[in-house]
Amino acid sequence: MTLDGKRILLGVTGGVAAYKAAELARELQRAGARVQVVMTEAATRFVTPATFQALTGEPVFSDQWDARIDNNMAHIELSRRADAIVVAPATADFMAKAAQGLCDDLLSTLCLARDCPLLMAPAMNRQMWSHPATQRNARQLAADGVTLLGPDSGDQACGETGAGRMLEPLDLIEEIIAFFAPKRLAGHHVLLTAGPTFEPIDPVRGITNLSSGKMGFALARACRHAGAQVTLVAGPVTLATPRGVARIDVQTAQQMHDAVMAELDAAPAAGAPRPDVFIAVAAVADWRIANPSRSKLKKTDEQSVPTLSFTQNPDILAGVARRADAPYCVGFAAESEDLEANGAAKRQRKGVPLLVANIGHATFGRDDNELLLIDADGQRRLPRAGKNALAAALVEEIARRLPVARRPA
Numbered sequence: 001m002t003l004d005g006k007r008i009l010l011g012v013t014g015g016v017a018a019y020k021a022a023e024l025a026r027e028l029q030r031a032g033a034r035v036q037v038v039m040t041e042a043a044t045r046f047v048t049p050a051t052f053q054a055l056t057g058e059p060v061f062s063d064q065w066d067a068r069i070d071n072n073m074a075h076i077e078l079s080r081r082a083d084a085i086v087v088a089p090a091t092a093d094f095m096a097k098a099a100q101g102l103c104d105d106l107l108s109t110l111c112l113a114r115d116c117p118l119l120m121a122p123a124m125n126r127q128m129w130s131h132p133a134t135q136r137n138a139r140q141l142a143a144d145g146v147t148l149l150g151p152d153s154g155d156q157a158c159g160e161t162g163a164g165r166m167l168e169p170l171d172l173i174e175e176i177i178a179f180f181a182p183k184r185l186a187g188h189h190v191l192l193t194a195g196p197t198f199e200p201i202d203p204v205r206g207i208t209n210l211s212s213g214k215m216g217f218a219l220a221r222a223c224r225h226a227g228a229q230v231t232l233v234a235g236p237v238t239l240a241t242p243r244g245v246a247r248i249d250v251q252t253a254q255q256m257h258d259a260v261m262a263e264l265d266a267a268p269a270a271g272a273p274r275p276d277v278f279i280a281v282a283a284v285a286d287w288r289i290a291n292p293s294r295s296k297l298k299k300t301d302e303q304s305v306p307t308l309s310f311t312q313n314p315d316i317l318a319g320v321a322r323r324a325d326a327p328y329c330v331g332f333a334a335e336s337e338d339l340e341a342n343g344a345a346k347r348q349r350k351g352v353p354l355l356v357a358n359i360g361h362a363t364f365g366r367d368d369n370e371l372l373l374i375d376a377d378g379q380r381r382l383p384r385a386g387k388n389a390l391a392a393a394l395v396e397e398i399a400r401r402l403p404v405a406r407r408p409a
């Protein structure tokens with residue numbers, strides 16, 4: 001869980017996207033947050049307070065004069081307890097009020113009487129969003145330090161298509177987690193490989209392995225939360241691309257190698273640094289079929305079996321580590337015996353400063369893991385945890401080890 005212990009005041013205003021705020025309340029809790037809902041009067045016409053009360057287990061407030069607050073100071077008490085106020089959906093009307101500092105109801109008052117961050121997820125018809133007044137208000141809110149999440153583009157409840165849709169609850173959760181994450185990798189560009197590779201035998205068959213890609217994808221997500229630009233070269237997996245991560249899909253080890261080298265060779269785009277950290281999480285096939293058949297191999301009779309001959313695949317990690325302009329390289333290892341000695345030897349052989357060994361067997365496909373970090377100074381364990389939590393811990397470890405020259409000023 002990545003919002004552990006955080007107290008979120010979820011403000012719901014009167015737009016049709018209010019129904020999605022119910023799912024957001026649930027997802028916030030699933031991520032470890034405690035959620036207190038405050039609704040505007042108009043919001044209660046779309047979703048009843050009872051829905052949020054049942055989901056959060058907390059009373060829902062909408063009236064500034066609510067007698068349930070002991071000292072009758074709801075506008076101060078509620079925001080004082082919060083680590084952040086998240087207004088989702090934020091209507092054009094609510095944005096306009098907040099941009100002007102108006103406070104004629106409980107939620108707008110809380111947005112003024114706060115010392116915690118304020119985040120807003122705009123949700124409105126595309127013409128309302130693109131109207132110069134709303135754009136002016138959005139700029140004003142940003143200038144006042146308010147974080148705007150979205151809006152998205154796409155189908156709208158009114159039947160039109162365009163910018164103004166509220167971000168989906170799962171995307172909002174990603175943005176909120178990212179908002180709270182320490183920006184230990186700000187200014188860095190992290191390149192990762194993840195998942196298995198697939199080496200063809202013929203057009204319909206091939207050799208692969210059981211890597212799910214979960215650890216590599218969790219790390220890509222954690223790097224992005226930590227403020228890095230992230231490029232993920234992924235073998236064939238069924239995982240969704242983490243929000244904000246650039247993904248390049250490949251099949252074979254050779255394609256993965258070529259994609260990684262192309263990223264390192266590419267002229268950096270304006271304002272985007274070259275990859276300066278490389279994390280090789282992929283379970284890359286050591287060998288490929290020397291001559292894959294162009295047509296499907298046919299079973300001619302019961303006795304004959306095909307003979308496959310293999311050739312070596314390039315070692316992507318070792319190749320990157322050998323480059324004169326090598327980024328800071330992190331390797332992974334899945335050793336079945338004598339983890340510490342074999343891990344240390346592998347670190348030397350690959351020529352990388354940090355090697356991360358999976359402790360125990362059968363990490364493939366699981367949601368948790370246990371890691372042993374091996375560097376020039378020795379070894380350190382990261383105890384068993386979910387892959388997301390481990391990924392966040394590993395990002396901290398990597399950020400601490402980056403040579404001073406690679407740390408942003």
Ligand code: C5P
Pocket residue numbers: 193253280281282283284285286313314315316317318330331332333334
């Ligand atoms: O040699 P071994 O496969 O055990 O090394 C594992 C590490 O090397 C992982 O970080 C993996 O992503 C990387 N690797 C690679 N290219 C290969 C084989 C492994 O980048 N051909």
